[in-house]
Amino acid sequence: MLRSTADHARAQQRLIAVTAAAVRREWDSIGSDFDGGWLRVGPRIVALMTAAQIGAARDGSAYVGQALAEQRITSTPSGAVNVSALTGAYSVDGQLVGDLDSTLYGAVVHARSGLAESLGDRLARGRSWLDMMTVTQVGDAGRAATGVGIAARPRIRYVRMVNPGCCQRCAVLAGKASKDIAFPRHPGCLCRAVPTGDGSTHGLVEAIEPGDVRDLTKAQRQAIADGADMNQVINSHRVYVSREGIYTPARNGMTTTEGTTRRGIAGKRLGAEPKGRAQRLSPEGVYATARNREEALVLLKQHGYLI
Template sequence: MIPAPTVEHYKRMQRLRAVAVLAARRAWAGVDSGDLSGSWQSMLPGLVGAVSLVQESGAVQGASYGAATLAAQGLYEAPQHFVNPEAFAGFASDGRSLQGLLYTAVPHTKGLIAGGMDVPTAVRKGGRFLEMVTQTTVADSGRAAAGVDTATRKNVGYVRMLNPPSCSRCSILAGRFYRWNNGFNRHPKCDCVHVQTTATAAAETEGLIHDPYEYFKGLSAAEQDRTYGKAEAQAIRDGSDIFQVVNANRGVKPGGLVTTEGTTRHGNFGRNGPRLTPEAIYGKGLSRADTLAELERYGYILPGGQNPTGVLRGQAEGFGALGRGGTRVGVRNAVEEARRTGVRDPLSRATMTAAERRIYDAQANWDAVRNGRNPFTNAKAAKVTPEVAARVEREYRKHILGY
């Protein structure tokens, strides 16, 4: 079976794509068919801002579900770095700016008109084209972040999850294990996602790897004809090799190589000059350590763990949630000492606010897991289960990284 966290991630991404499509539809409704370029230029900034926010949300989802997916298989592997979701917003997967991508609806529409289509129909089809590129770029942000998250975990790769109905090209790409540095081939409107796993588990776990032939057999003859083409479907039914019949590379491609988005002084990347996309970094054929260094250099992953004492806020009041009204001597003494000196011990839970304590515990629990200790029990022999590790990682992302 496909791990439940991956299925849930797909549903969340569907909702985010729907939000982006709705924003695109509303924006395109304001376009003036008499001044396509001018009117669309005035609508673009608002749409770019809206889609950028959805892209970042998609990247948060993509960066987060891998831990639970691995834990569900009993294969949890801690990340060596954490994905930076902000790095996946504001540009298209092929490297161009998001504004440049969304503007293409206008030349697409003008091309239809130049080909003889009446203006109202061309504008309507231009809107559908805009919706297609919008939902694709949101899906790509989630996939790209998931790919980087995979790269941060040793010995982890992925298999492709189909979400029927799937096209012929996606169906034959499913069912194989991809290493962490293999780009995710996709086409416009592709909704396939990564299922993080290991090579050994991918070979041994029934139901995780999808068989393209089983998918083909599960379709009716009419559905086979519609998905693969009438002649191609008949050839497969007659015993032809499905991989030879379907051209896996036609219309299916990885992301782009270079983007300039976020390279200004005020951008997310914060440096001038070209910025490589994650798949361009994978394509350099570097070692995993060097690849992680490049991903950090270009802003896709965050540096090592953060010190929660650097973000403490608030004042010490009362004896706190741990003080039991001052009846716990150690806590009462710590609070009174902080009041007397005006200085709180940043490592003492007794003088922390509830919010500070959540930050402190998230860091402490993550440190414990990384050292092989179960933070939820004092028993020295207690093992860190995959479920506990995934839970602690989730809390670390929430309270330390903010997503």
């Protein structure tokens, strides 16, 4: 890993931690009258978050040049990153969709929603939501500035750095290179972009191991322990966002359509018909079907998890 990348990641994490602690202190003083209390603490919380975004964006912009210099890559930017355009706003999946002032009132909404037996419980609900917002909104400002800084330089792309303790969605993107300015991420995502040129990306980021992925199922971990390719296992559990905003596993948990076209690994092995899809077992389906480990290994190979 580049020294500049490690330094940048630590600086961003410290900024987020300090900001989250300050936001919590303000929130905890709101009192039982949420609307009246928000008139007092809300502006201070917005100011704290905005200041942290400005710091994160400035650092994210400067980091691009530092990372390229460490790699001895020269690329003159066509312009400077406009930090003010990336701060004071609320983002969803990296897209700016509103202002922080109105959005952060969501802490009050969350505190009032759901079942809670005491004021302390309601404060905890709002505090948890603000923690997530701090991680996401401050982090997004830094990542957005890095993305703009990369896009402003010719022949520069980025490699995705994924932190241990990541989710499955991020794990399969670890180390992937992209020339797009877009940096797909979800609320609470801690991934970062490592700027680089068109050459080799070997050693830029650390590999993600199964133990680094926090939400693998028992069957997924067993399949990987039996020799299955981690990305194939994870892709079989690709998730969707329902109308209710809930992430749901593919199919019924036993089968999946991921990788089952004629060009997919599983599709080739299962004999998918032209313009059709084969029926592919998920790791859960494999272990529910197999009578012993030998059969499980055969099915893992047949369904494209062992390659």
